[in-house]
Amino acid sequence: MILKKYTSYNECAIAGKITLQNKEYANGLVLSPRGAKILRNEIEFRFGIKA
Numbered sequence: 001m002i003l004k005k006y007t008s009y010n011e012c013a014i015a016g017k018i019t020l021q022n023k024e025y026a027n028g029l030v031l032s033p034r035g036a037k038i039l040r041n042e043i044e045f046r047f048g049i050k051a
Contacts, residue, residue, distance in 0.1 A: 014038050 010022050014035035022032045031039065044050060 012032035012035040017032045024030050
């Protein structure tokens, strides 16, 4: 038996929101528009690259 945390279908992996605008990317990663913006800003900040 394997136990894992329940996550709703189409829930943003970063913001935890479920919206109609959420998109699924590679390997099942789901991001809301806000989650995508947060991720982009974090990549730009940590790696110094324009995403």
